[in-house]
Amino acid sequence: MSIEVLSVTKSYGNQLALNEISFSANKGEIIGFLGPNGAGKSTMMKIITGFISPTKGTVLVSGINVLKSPEEVKAKIGYLPEQNPLYQEMYVKEYLQFQASIFKVSKETIGAVIETVGLSPEVHKKISQLSKGYQQRVGIAAAIIHNPDVLILDEPTTGLDPNQIQEIRNLLKKLGKEKTILFSTHIMQEVEAICDRVIIINKGELLIDTSIEELKESNEQIIEVTFNYKIEEQFIQRLPNIISYKNNFDNTWYMTFNSSEDMRGVIFDFAHENGLKILELNSKNQSLETLFTKLTS
Numbered sequence: 001m002s003i004e005v006l007s008v009t010k011s012y013g014n015q016l017a018l019n020e021i022s023f024s025a026n027k028g029e030i031i032g033f034l035g036p037n038g039a040g041k042s043t044m045m046k047i048i049t050g051f052i053s054p055t056k057g058t059v060l061v062s063g064i065n066v067l068k069s070p071e072e073v074k075a076k077i078g079y080l081p082e083q084n085p086l087y088q089e090m091y092v093k094e095y096l097q098f099q100a101s102i103f104k105v106s107k108e109t110i111g112a113v114i115e116t117v118g119l120s121p122e123v124h125k126k127i128s129q130l131s132k133g134y135q136q137r138v139g140i141a142a143a144i145i146h147n148p149d150v151l152i153l154d155e156p157t158t159g160l161d162p163n164q165i166q167e168i169r170n171l172l173k174k175l176g177k178e179k180t181i182l183f184s185t186h187i188m189q190e191v192e193a194i195c196d197r198v199i200i201i202n203k204g205e206l207l208i209d210t211s212i213e214e215l216k217e218s219n220e221q222i223i224e225v226t227f228n229y230k231i232e233e234q235f236i237q238r239l240p241n242i243i244s245y246k247n248n249f250d251n252t253w254y255m256t257f258n259s260s261e262d263m264r265g266v267i268f269d270f271a272h273e274n275g276l277k278i279l280e281l282n283s284k285n286q287s288l289e290t291l292f293t294k295l296t297s
Contacts, residue, residue, distance in 0.1 A: 078143030133164030
């Protein structure tokens with residue numbers, strides 16, 4: 001295992017930031033780490049990197065205990081915090097040489113990393129002259145300069161335009177072939193596009209840990225339907241394969257079914273049998289966005 005998080009709890013006085021969180025990650029996995037603001041994502045990432053200590057629990061990186069051997073673990077991890085801490089007055093190559101000197105990395109390695117992250121055209125510029133997308137590349141270059149086993153990236157695409165997001169996405173796919181990547185984001189499509197797994201936490205609790213493939217294969221269907229007049233809840237309960245429902249407005253229902261059958265036809269039959277007219281009907285397959293909303297709202 002590249003990362004093992006075992007029953008990690010973190011509290012600040014009476015406030016519980018993380019409660020008994022456990023998960024693991026293997027080499028070559030890209031994992032999306034999701035949750036609303038204040039869910040505990042950044043706290044968990046800081047604990048894995050050894051930046052802060054858990055109140056209780058254990059974290060292992062490449063089999064090494066973070067609390068017992070913090071310096072050894074830091075050599076195994078590349079970390080990009082949400083606020084990318086760059087020295088704006090330094091030149092790109094100068095900054096990466098400075099980072100490399102900390103880990104005693106060769107000059108040849110610096111050139112290879114610059115090529116890997118696509119910084120070659122900008123290497124002689126000051127960091128302050130770079131676009132936000134290229135500054136993020138500098139941050140990622142600094143995170144991988146020592147060839148770590150694990151990359152921890154906190155909101156790596158924040159503030160980027162769609163083209164820059166796509167470029168960083170492609171870079172993460174390339175890096176994920178050889179490393180374990182755990183990154184947080186609020187962009188659900190990004191996770192579905194590049195991740196192997198998704199972990200969702202909320203209020204310090206782990207809600208789900210599943211593969212993207214399993215998510216896509218789910219039989220859950222979410223259907224929003226508006227009838228021409230209000231009906232009682234007991235009628236909705238009669239629908240087959242319904243697992244949850246919510247009355248959003250007077251005549252509008254938000255229903256979740258678990259079935260391989262397209263439930264829209266069932267709802268049409270239900271409406272006809274009960275003398276109802278359907279004014280609007282929208283069907284959504286289970287997606288990461290709908291799952292996230294359902295779990296955290």
